[in-house]
Amino acid sequence: MPSRSTVLTSARSSMAALARDKRGNTLAIIAASLIPLAGMVGGGVDLSRMYIVKTRLQHACDAGALAGRKQMGGGTWAFNSYAARTAAERFFDANIQASPYGAASVTRSFTESAGKVTGTASATLPMTLMRVLGKTTETLSVTCDAEMRLPNTDVMFVLDTTGSMGSKAVSTDSQTKMQALKSAVKCFYEIVARLDTAENCAGGAPSGGTSSTVQIRFGFMPYATNVNVGKLLPTSFIADSWPYQSREAQFTTSTSTTWTQGSATETGSPNIQQGSTSGWSTISTTYDVTSSWCSSQVPPDGEINYTGSPSTQNYQEGSGNPRTTTWETQQDGWRYEYRASYRSSDDRCRIQRRSRDVVVTRYWTRTDTGTETTTQTFNRWRYAQITHNISGLKNGTSWNNSVSLPIGYQGAARSLTWDGCIEERQTVSQSSYSPIPSGAKDLDIDLVPNSGDPSTLWGPALPGAIFARDVQYYWSELDRNEALTTADYYNNVPYYCPEEAKKLQSWPTASTFESYVDGLTPNGNTYHDIGLLWGARFISPTGIFRSENEYTSQGGEIERHLIFMTDGEACTGDTDYAAYGFPWLDRRTTDPSSAPTGGCLTTGTITQQVNARTQAICTAVKNKNITLWVIWFGASSTTIEGMMQSCATPGRYFAARNATDLQNTFRSIADQISQLRLTR
Incomplete structure (x- = not known):
């Protein structure tokens, strides 16, 4: 057996040889790096797991916030036992596994403030190979939110305020159609403007309003036989003289x-x-x-x-x-x-x-x-189409409320009040207005009046100036001829002027919005064309209010919506003093060689003109990139509903049979206009 000293000497020799051998060094280095290398590989694996789990958490959080905000609609977070929060939590749960990639303790929480739903979520993920470095778990957290964020938006309401709106849609309704309309419009405002009215709307009371960086405007065009827009126009848009079916005094002249x-x-x-x-x-x-x-x-x-x-x-x-x-x-x-x-x-x-x-x-x-x-002594009246000077209504750039015309006793001046309704500008009579003829300047939505061209101007509706010849008991073609007589003829023709329209404007105070809507009153027959025509004029970005409508004050683009609601088919009368004058005598929209007839749905030459013009205006509106929503409020009617559906932008027609349907319809439109968008 070798001695102890011999063994030690041999070992020293071997170690010295190993130190001089490069293969031995590599083996040592590899052995020494195994531990940190294992940590690095494990870290990459765990980081990938962390990224995937956090992405899943974010997706689930976003889905929950969106679902909660959508469920909330125009209402409140606490409505219906916090149904919106429940929806948010369910959508979160549905979009993440119970233990994603081994994560544990998954939590989520959703809250609401000023209409914005905010969510937070977290999960604890156990580490794998990183344990060798002492890291056993990692807590991952995400946040999310969602709100109804409108683009710059204009909404023009064209609302039927005719006499039939004073009745109920169905006997089981507790409200008249007008009352139901007022309620639905206020609730629409709550959803879009995010401001609470006194109306008891489904979904609870909103709060917070809309962002100050977003322009939200509403306008109104109530209509019946006419529209009340005259005093909202520049004075240069109204003629200084206008032809009326009226009278003028004739005198005997003597000189002394x-x-x-x-x-x-x-x-x-x-x-x-x-x-x-x-x-x-x-x-x-x-x-x-x-x-x-x-x-x-x-x-x-x-x-x-x-x-x-x-x-x-x-x-x-x-x-x-x-x-x-x-x-x-x-x-x-x-x-x-x-x-x-x-x-x-x-x-x-x-x-x-x-x-x-x-x-x-x-x-x-x-x-x-x-x-x-020179002395003039009253001799007789001449009843005919008389051109009266009505420039007295103008007071510089503002309006007077009355004008004096020489139609009083034996030609004396009589003061006539002007409420703001108008007579339309030049038109032509055709069976179809597809395309709109150049002579029908009334159907040109964007034509700006030119004071040098009377055919482009409008006139004030003055029922007090209208005398219906000798037609108190029956009509005759002879009554269209001018009459020379000392008799005082009929001077109380049927006339209905609705509430004054409102141009597109912001309504930052809910009470002001409510006050206007509450002032709408049902009265008169139904002339869809005049309401839709002026609603289009008031929202058009390229017409008479271009400077106000084309862009926001900051130069931003605007999305435009025209909501046209009616409860009935067109109903006209040959004695209705409306936007095209006194139909029996003026015959501006019908064949002047034959007597015009009124009626409803499709009966009567005046009604047929209203329907034809309405369809032409519907097409013109849609061609201007304005979303045209049409709501039919009433019992089923195949003919009129077919016309209304063809009027609307595709997919934007609704039929409401009762008051509840009407409110749901307006709510649905409001939800669609209020686009749901993630804000984080």
């Missing part, structure tokens, strides 16, 4: 002259014509006088007294103005002649007198100035 007299001036010398002479008579005898003295006692011959104003004998006036008036005056009297006789024998002086009958003629002239006065 009042003369102002000048000063009378005597011309020439008086003409004295002497008549018979009386005998001489002694008037005095004087003695003891001289001859010269006697001669001095003879007075001059007596003259006729010419005092007093000149009389008007042989009166003669000149022509023209001023005029010269000449005349002569005659005065009768006595002229006295005297003589003196001197007798020298006794120095006696005798004075004698005799008288003569004379006529004195004097001549005068005077220049008179005349003032002519």
Whole structure:
């Protein structure tokens, strides 16, 4: 056996050899790096697991937030025992495994504030190979939120406010159709504007409003036989004169002259014509006088007294103005002649007198100035289409509420109040308006009026100016002729003007919105075309309100929605004073050679025109990239519902049979307009 020293020496030799051998070094290095290498590989595996689990948590959190916000709709988080929170939790659970990739303690929590649903989720993931480095678990957390975030949005309500809206849709409804409409519109506002009204809407009360960076505007176009838009337009859009089926007074004219007299001036010398002479008579005898003295006692011959104003004998006036008036005056009297006789024998002086009958003629002239006065006396009325000056409604860039027209008693001025309804501009009568003819300027949504072209202007509706000729009891074609008479004809034609429309505007105060909606009143017949036409004008980005509608004040794009709701088919009357005048006499939309007829659905030439024009306007609206929502509110009607469905943007037609249906319909539209978007 080798000795101990021999073994040690051999070992030292082996180790020295190993130290000098490179293969031995590599083996040692590999052995030393196995532990950190295992940690690095394990870290990559665990990091991948962490990424996958966190992604799954995020997806589940997002799904829950979206589901919760959608369930919440326009209501509140706590509504129906926190149904929205329950929906959020269920969707989270459905989108993640109970123990994803071995994770444990998965938690989720969803809350709401100002309409935004916020979620947090976490999970604890056990580590695998990283345990060798002392890392046994990792807690992963995510957050998410979702809210109804509208784009810049304009909503124009075109609402039927005709008389039938005052009745119930079905006998089981507790509200009239008008009451149901008001409720539905307020709840629509709650969903879109995120502001609470006094209405008891399904889903609870909203709060928080919309983002200040988003423009949300609502406009209203109530309609019946007409629309009330006139005072919302610039004064230059309304004509200064307009033809009405009215009357004008005809007068008998007489002229009189009042003369102002000048000063009378005597011309020439008086003409004295002497008549018979009386005998001489002694008037005095004087003695003891001289001859010269006697001669001095003879007075001059007596003259006729010419005092007093000149009389008007042989009166003669000149022509023209001023005029010269000449005349002569005659005065009768006595002229006295005297003589003196001197007798020298006794120095006696005798004075004698005799008288003569004379006529004195004097001549005068005077220049008179005349003032002519023309007097008109009422003679009769002319009943016809009369063009009246209505410029008195304008007060610079603002409006007066009344205008005076000479249609009162015997042609006196009568003040007529203007409520704001209008008469449409130039149109043509055709059976179809596809395409819209160039002459139908009323159907051109975007045509901006030109004060130099009267065919592009609108006129004010003035029912007080309308006289229906002699048609109080029956109609006749003869009644279309103008009438000349002293009679006062019918001046109370059927007329209905709805609540004034509202241009697109923000409604930051719910009470203001409510107050306007509550003011809507049912009255009048149904003319869909005029309501839809003006609703389109008020929302169009390229028309009369382009400067207000094309972009937001910050230059942002706008999504546009027109909601057209009606409870009935078109119903017209040949005596309705509406947007196209007095139909029986004006015949602007119907054949002027035959009597127009009213009716409902498709009966009557006026009704057929309303339907044709409505379809043309529907097409024009859709061609402007405006989403046209149409709601039919009432019992099923195949014909009218077919027309309404073809009017709407595809997929945007709804039929509501009762008050509950109507509110659900408006709610559905509001939810679709309010696009659900993730904000984180």
